[in-house]
Amino acid sequence: MKIGIDIDGVIADFVGSFLPKLNKYCKCDFKDIIDYDFEKNININISAIQIKKLWQEVEKDKIYKELRLIKGSIESVKKLAKSNTIILITNRRKINQKDTLFWLRRHRIPFAKLVVADNRKEKILEMKKCDIILEDSLEIARILSALSKPVLLFDYPWNRINKNITRIKDWKEALNKVGLYKRRRLIQ
Numbered sequence: 001m002k003i004g005i006d007i008d009g010v011i012a013d014f015v016g017s018f019l020p021k022l023n024k025y026c027k028c029d030f031k032d033i034i035d036y037d038f039e040k041n042i043n044i045n046i047s048a049i050q051i052k053k054l055w056q057e058v059e060k061d062k063i064y065k066e067l068r069l070i071k072g073s074i075e076s077v078k079k080l081a082k083s084n085t086i087i088l089i090t091n092r093r094k095i096n097q098k099d100t101l102f103w104l105r106r107h108r109i110p111f112a113k114l115v116v117a118d119n120r121k122e123k124i125l126e127m128k129k130c131d132i133i134l135e136d137s138l139e140i141a142r143i144l145s146a147l148s149k150p151v152l153l154f155d156y157p158w159n160r161i162n163k164n165i166t167r168i169k170d171w172k173e174a175l176n177k178v179g180l181y182k183r184r185r186l187i188q
Protein backbone atom coordinates (compact mmCIF):
# COMPACT_ATOMS: atom_id res chain seq x y z
CA MET A 1 0.00 0.00 0.00
CA LYS A 2 1.18 3.50 -0.82
CA ILE A 3 0.99 5.77 2.24
CA GLY A 4 1.24 9.52 1.76
CA ILE A 5 2.60 11.26 4.85
CA ASP A 6 2.79 14.99 5.40
CA ILE A 7 5.83 16.18 7.40
CA ASP A 8 4.94 19.31 9.40
CA GLY A 9 2.48 18.49 12.16
CA VAL A 10 2.70 14.77 11.41
CA ILE A 11 6.37 13.79 11.72
CA ALA A 12 7.92 17.14 12.64
CA ASP A 13 6.62 19.49 15.31
CA PHE A 14 6.79 22.61 13.16
CA VAL A 15 4.40 24.76 15.22
CA GLY A 16 6.17 23.81 18.47
CA SER A 17 9.48 24.88 16.96
CA PHE A 18 7.97 28.00 15.38
CA LEU A 19 6.27 29.25 18.57
CA PRO A 20 9.38 30.75 20.20
CA LYS A 21 9.85 32.86 17.07
CA LEU A 22 6.21 33.90 17.06
CA ASN A 23 6.49 34.83 20.72
CA LYS A 24 9.02 37.49 19.91
CA TYR A 25 6.18 39.45 18.31
CA CYS A 26 3.17 38.37 20.32
CA LYS A 27 2.39 36.34 23.38
CA CYS A 28 0.62 33.18 22.29
CA ASP A 29 0.41 29.51 23.00
CA PHE A 30 -0.01 26.30 21.00
CA LYS A 31 -3.79 26.36 21.55
CA ASP A 32 -4.00 29.88 20.05
CA ILE A 33 -2.96 28.60 16.64
CA ILE A 34 -6.34 27.90 15.14
CA ASP A 35 -5.33 28.54 11.53
CA TYR A 36 -2.23 27.39 9.67
CA ASP A 37 -2.16 30.74 7.88
CA PHE A 38 -0.77 32.45 10.96
CA GLU A 39 -2.03 35.93 10.09
CA LYS A 40 -5.58 34.59 10.02
CA ASN A 41 -5.49 33.71 13.73
CA ILE A 42 -7.93 36.08 15.32
CA ASN A 43 -6.48 35.62 18.79
CA ILE A 44 -2.93 36.34 17.70
CA ASN A 45 -2.09 39.96 17.27
CA ILE A 46 0.42 39.88 14.45
CA SER A 47 0.58 41.68 11.11
CA ALA A 48 1.05 40.10 7.68
CA ILE A 49 4.40 41.92 7.40
CA GLN A 50 5.61 40.42 10.67
CA ILE A 51 4.52 36.97 9.54
CA LYS A 52 6.42 37.42 6.28
CA LYS A 53 9.50 38.35 8.28
CA LEU A 54 9.06 35.27 10.45
CA TRP A 55 8.92 32.98 7.42
CA GLN A 56 12.15 34.54 6.18
CA GLU A 57 13.69 33.87 9.61
CA VAL A 58 12.59 30.23 9.43
CA GLU A 59 14.71 29.75 6.32
CA LYS A 60 17.60 31.95 7.42
CA ASP A 61 17.90 30.18 10.78
CA LYS A 62 17.65 26.78 9.11
CA ILE A 63 14.75 25.79 11.33
CA TYR A 64 13.91 22.81 9.08
CA LYS A 65 17.22 21.22 10.10
CA GLU A 66 16.39 21.50 13.79
CA LEU A 67 12.67 20.66 14.05
CA ARG A 68 11.54 18.64 17.01
CA LEU A 69 9.84 15.32 16.37
CA ILE A 70 6.22 14.40 16.91
CA LYS A 71 6.05 11.70 19.58
CA GLY A 72 6.19 8.20 18.14
CA SER A 73 6.66 9.33 14.56
CA ILE A 74 10.01 7.70 13.75
CA GLU A 75 9.12 4.29 15.17
CA SER A 76 5.72 4.37 13.48
CA VAL A 77 6.99 5.34 10.04
CA LYS A 78 9.63 2.60 10.37
CA LYS A 79 6.90 0.07 11.17
CA LEU A 80 4.77 1.18 8.22
CA ALA A 81 7.77 1.13 5.86
CA LYS A 82 8.25 -2.61 6.44
CA SER A 83 5.22 -3.54 4.37
CA ASN A 84 4.19 -0.30 2.63
CA THR A 85 5.64 2.35 0.35
CA ILE A 86 6.15 5.62 2.21
CA ILE A 87 5.77 8.83 0.21
CA LEU A 88 6.63 11.95 2.19
CA ILE A 89 4.87 15.03 0.85
CA THR A 90 5.50 18.42 2.35
CA ASN A 91 4.30 21.88 1.48
CA ARG A 92 7.58 23.79 1.83
CA ARG A 93 9.49 26.00 -0.54
CA LYS A 94 11.79 24.05 -2.89
CA ILE A 95 14.73 25.95 -1.45
CA ASN A 96 14.25 23.90 1.74
CA GLN A 97 14.56 20.51 0.06
CA LYS A 98 18.20 20.09 1.14
CA ASP A 99 17.47 20.87 4.80
CA THR A 100 14.40 18.63 4.72
CA LEU A 101 16.53 15.73 3.43
CA PHE A 102 19.22 16.46 6.01
CA TRP A 103 16.65 16.27 8.82
CA LEU A 104 15.04 13.06 7.52
CA ARG A 105 18.41 11.34 7.17
CA ARG A 106 19.58 12.56 10.55
CA HIS A 107 16.57 10.90 12.17
CA ARG A 108 16.79 7.87 9.87
CA ILE A 109 13.21 8.21 8.75
CA PRO A 110 12.58 5.72 5.93
CA PHE A 111 10.82 6.77 2.73
CA ALA A 112 10.63 5.71 -0.91
CA LYS A 113 10.06 9.22 -2.25
CA LEU A 114 10.17 12.77 -0.93
CA VAL A 115 8.09 15.49 -2.56
CA VAL A 116 8.77 19.10 -1.57
CA ALA A 117 5.77 20.85 -3.09
CA ASP A 118 5.85 24.62 -2.93
CA ASN A 119 2.14 24.92 -3.61
CA ARG A 120 -1.03 23.21 -2.47
CA LYS A 121 -1.95 21.99 -5.95
CA GLU A 122 1.29 20.06 -6.33
CA LYS A 123 0.88 18.54 -2.88
CA ILE A 124 -2.62 17.32 -3.64
CA LEU A 125 -1.55 15.92 -7.00
CA GLU A 126 1.03 13.73 -5.26
CA MET A 127 -1.27 12.75 -2.42
CA LYS A 128 -3.95 11.67 -4.87
CA LYS A 129 -1.57 8.93 -6.06
CA CYS A 130 -1.48 7.40 -2.56
CA ASP A 131 -3.89 4.84 -1.07
CA ILE A 132 -4.19 6.60 2.29
CA ILE A 133 -2.97 9.97 3.56
CA LEU A 134 -1.83 11.21 6.94
CA GLU A 135 -2.25 14.98 7.29
CA ASP A 136 -2.81 17.79 9.75
CA SER A 137 -4.01 20.45 7.33
CA LEU A 138 -7.77 20.75 7.27
CA GLU A 139 -7.75 22.34 3.81
CA ILE A 140 -5.80 19.47 2.26
CA ALA A 141 -7.87 16.86 4.12
CA ARG A 142 -11.10 18.45 2.93
CA ILE A 143 -9.99 18.46 -0.71
CA LEU A 144 -8.78 14.86 -0.59
CA SER A 145 -11.93 13.68 1.19
CA ALA A 146 -14.03 15.32 -1.50
CA LEU A 147 -12.06 13.23 -3.99
CA SER A 148 -12.96 10.12 -1.94
CA LYS A 149 -9.39 9.65 -0.74
CA PRO A 150 -9.07 8.17 2.75
CA VAL A 151 -7.42 10.74 5.04
CA LEU A 152 -6.42 10.50 8.68
CA LEU A 153 -6.23 13.94 10.23
CA PHE A 154 -3.95 14.47 13.24
CA ASP A 155 -6.05 16.45 15.69
CA TYR A 156 -4.80 19.98 16.41
CA PRO A 157 -6.29 23.35 17.42
CA TRP A 158 -5.86 24.51 13.80
CA ASN A 159 -8.06 21.82 12.24
CA ARG A 160 -10.99 21.41 14.62
CA ILE A 161 -13.75 23.14 12.66
CA ASN A 162 -14.60 20.12 10.56
CA LYS A 163 -16.00 17.05 12.26
CA ASN A 164 -16.50 14.85 9.19
CA ILE A 165 -12.92 13.79 8.62
CA THR A 166 -11.43 10.83 10.50
CA ARG A 167 -9.41 12.31 13.32
CA ILE A 168 -6.53 10.70 15.16
CA LYS A 169 -4.93 11.87 18.37
CA ASP A 170 -1.48 10.30 17.97
CA TRP A 171 0.71 7.88 16.04
CA LYS A 172 -0.57 4.86 18.00
CA GLU A 173 -4.06 5.56 16.70
CA ALA A 174 -2.65 6.25 13.23
CA LEU A 175 -1.05 2.80 13.07
CA ASN A 176 -4.28 1.13 14.23
CA LYS A 177 -6.38 2.96 11.65
CA VAL A 178 -3.95 2.33 8.79
CA GLY A 179 -3.86 -1.38 9.72
CA LEU A 180 -7.62 -1.54 9.83
CA TYR A 181 -7.94 0.14 6.45
CA LYS A 182 -5.40 -2.23 4.91
CA ARG A 183 -7.20 -5.33 6.21
CA ARG A 184 -10.52 -4.04 4.93
CA ARG A 185 -9.01 -3.41 1.50
CA LEU A 186 -7.62 -6.95 1.37
CA ILE A 187 -11.04 -8.46 2.19
CA GLN A 188 -12.84 -6.47 -0.52
Ligand SMILES: [Mg+2]
Binds near residue numbers: 006009136
Ligand atom coordinates in the same frame (compact mmCIF):
# COMPACT_ATOMS: atom_id res chain seq x y z
MG1 LIG B 1 1.33 19.69 7.85
